[in-house]
Amino acid sequence: MKTLSMVIVLIGLAAAAVGGVLPGDDAVDFKLKDSAGNEHWLHQYLADGNVVVLEWYNPDCPFIKKHHKNARTMDDVFARYADKAVVWLAVNSAGPGKQGYGLERNQKAVKEYAMTFPILMDEGGVVGKAYGAKTTPHMFVIAPDGKVAYAGAIDDDPSAGTPGKINYVDDALAAILKDEKPATAETRSYG
Amino acid sequence: MNVYTRSAATFGLAASVILALASTTVGATTPTSAVTVSARVAAVSADSVIVLWRFDLAEDWHVYGGFRNDTGYPPTIHLELPDGWAAEPLRWPVPERHVTAGEILDHVYHDALVLSQTLRRPGRGAPALEIHATVEWLECNQICIPRDTTLVVAVPEQADPEAARELDAVLAALPQPLAAGVVQIESTPDAVEIFAPGATGITAIPGDRGPFLVDLLADGQAAGDRLRLRLRPGTGSAEPLELLLVIDHTQSRRTTGIIVIQ
Numbered sequence: 001m002k003t004l005s006m007v008i009v010l011i012g013l014a015a016a017a018v019g020g021v022l023p024g025d026d027a028v029d030f031k032l033k034d035s036a037g038n039e040h041w042l043h044q045y046l047a048d049g050n051v052v053v054l055e056w057y058n059p060d061c062p063f064i065k066k067h068h069k070n071a072r073t074m075d076d077v078f079a080r081y082a083d084k085a086v087v088w089l090a091v092n093s094a095g096p097g098k099q100g101y102g103l104e105r106n107q108k109a110v111k112e113y114a115m116t117f118p119i120l121m122d123e124g125g126v127v128g129k130a131y132g133a134k135t136t137p138h139m140f141v142i143a144p145d146g147k148v149a150y151a152g153a154i155d156d157d158p159s160a161g162t163p164g165k166i167n168y169v170d171d172a173l174a175a176i177l178k179d180e181k182p183a184t185a186e187t188r189s190y191g
Numbered sequence: 192m193n194v195y196t197r198s199a200a201t202f203g204l205a206a207s208v209i210l211a212l213a214s215t216t217v218g219a220t221t222p223t224s225a226v227t228v229s230a231r232v233a234a235v236s237a238d239s240v241i242v243l244w245r246f247d248l249a250e251d252w253h254v255y256g257g258f259r260n261d262t263g264y265p266p267t268i269h270l271e272l273p274d275g276w277a278a279e280p281l282r283w284p285v286p287e288r289h290v291t292a293g294e295i296l297d298h299v300y301h302d303a304l305v306l307s308q309t310l311r312r313p314g315r316g317a318p319a320l321e322i323h324a325t326v327e328w329l330e331c332n333q334i335c336i337p338r339d340t341t342l343v344v345a346v347p348e349q350a351d352p353e354a355a356r357e358l359d360a361v362l363a364a365l366p367q368p369l370a371a372g373v374v375q376i377e378s379t380p381d382a383v384e385i386f387a388p389g390a391t392g393i394t395a396i397p398g399d400r401g402p403f404l405v406d407l408l409a410d411g412q413a414a415g416d417r418l419r420l421r422l423r424p425g426t427g428s429a430e431p432l433e434l435l436l437v438i439d440h441t442q443s444r445r446t447t448g449i450i451v452i453q
Contacts, residue, residue: 022423061192062337093194095292099334125195125293133194134261134295158264160329160337186403191192191262 020132023151023185027052027142028130032091034118035106040089042142049144050085051176053078053169055154056128056138056191057090057119058100059109062160063191064136068113071163073154074137075116077170084177085144088117093128100136135191141172141182149176152187192335193262195293225249226330230344233358239311240346241358244268244281244326246304252332253299256286258435259397259407260297263335266306266328273322275313281306282365285437285447288394288412296408298396299331305361321345366435369448374436378452380424386417387438393418398433 021028031041045052055074058064067073078088094101106119122128131140141150150172155164172182227247234241246254246266255263270278283306286298310322327339350358375386387393394412397404397420404410405421413419422432431453438446 056194058192058194062335063192095195098195128194129293134293136192136194138194159267159327160264161327188403190264 020130021140021148021151023148023182025148027140027146027148028127030122030127030130032120032122032127034120035103035110036118038118040118040120045087046142046144046146048085050087051144051149051173052142053086053088053173054131054140054142055088055090056131056133056136057092058094058136059092059105059113059119060100061136061191066160067137067154067163068109068115070161073163073167075114077167077173078116080170081173081177084173086173086177090115090117090119091122091127091133092119093122093125093133095125096123133189135189137191138189139169141169141176143176150182150185151189152184153189156187158190193291193293193295195295224330224338225252225332225336226254226328226338228326228328228340228342230324230342231354232344232346233307233350233354233361235347235350238314239309240350242308242310242322242344243354243357243361244306244308244324246300246306246328248300248302248304248330251301252330253287253289253301254304254328254330256298256300256304256396257281257283257399258286258298259399259404260299261295262297263299263329263331265399266304266326268306268308269325269327270310271323272310273312277311279309279311281308284361284364285366285435286396288396290408294408296411305357307358307361307365366447366449369436369446369450373446373448374438374450376450376452380422382422383420383432383434383452384417385420385434385436387436388416389440390416390438391441392439394437394439395420396435396437398435400430401432 027042029043031039033039042052092100092106103121110119137154139152139154140148143149150168152168154167154169156166157164168184168187171184175182225248229245231243232240233243248254255265257265272278286300289297289299322344324342324344325339326342329335329337377384385393392414395418403423405423410420431451433449433451435449
């Protein structure tokens, strides 16, 4: 029997069964390893009182490059909450043989983009499908109570070149940390 | 990008500047692009001109339509117009429904896309020597690449006959507001139901604004004469839902039209 650490734990399958989670839904639990081999368990992060940001990620996607290379959107927002109980996890659900797939490419991307948070490897796409992630980036913010508080785009500019003026994840984090609900709980992701 | 199967290659926003010396002269993108973009003035009147923006695509590549898509973005055209000129919205032909792994639904064009656009000019016969445009698009096959190019389109005294003929064909293929009685609509906070008597199939292609939908992939196409589009009440913008309907009848007869549901 495989140990728990070797399998992805999926809970909340009612939401996953209809193709994803929406604000107000229970987050789908998972346990994944990052590109350095470290294990990350959503349940534990939430049990420790953290707000968890999930960012669907592909290092070769132009929209990921927009926010990780041309601008530092993700790391800058994460840095603003460095002294708060906030965990930011990139998740790569690319399939075998596709660009952006594989440990080596993602290990390189961590350095190339000077990332300040890990890239979790979801090579079977199971977690991506459970969340209904469709684009890279596709953002989910999960409150410590395990509910999805925000789902959608990182910001309000869907172009491949210019970061937006409104950062929805930043706004959601600020609200959750004040025990408030995000003013915008859902947008259409782009990527 | 599609989370599961498609990702993008280089992010180089390749730009090229093409000066159109004659009214029908066109531009081209960098040699590596799968899409060639061109523009020409196809109609000239005292108070307006109509420009055709043409995207010629290499085999198996696609660009996105200005409709509800899970991924990608449609071409955009940023105009630098002479003082007093105003641009009307781009007019989009009927796109293809494009489904890829991960239940990703997009509305796209293969082979070629021609967008028409009316530009209003102030006063009668206000001159304009040229129109400057920056065109941006995302071209996709197994990978997606953002591109842009700059075009300069000269405005002639008269459109050439060939361009005028192309315009006739482009306008004839555009979906128009659907005539009364072609479909019956029932709208509730939870769903929009469309009944098209005699139809053998209905496809609904929403605009990129308006309420969130429960499952456009499942709901957006139906065999027979009825289609039910589930809405998620209380979500999305307060803007109305605009739908491009493609209604198939027997003997390959097809009706397309636009409806707006408040």
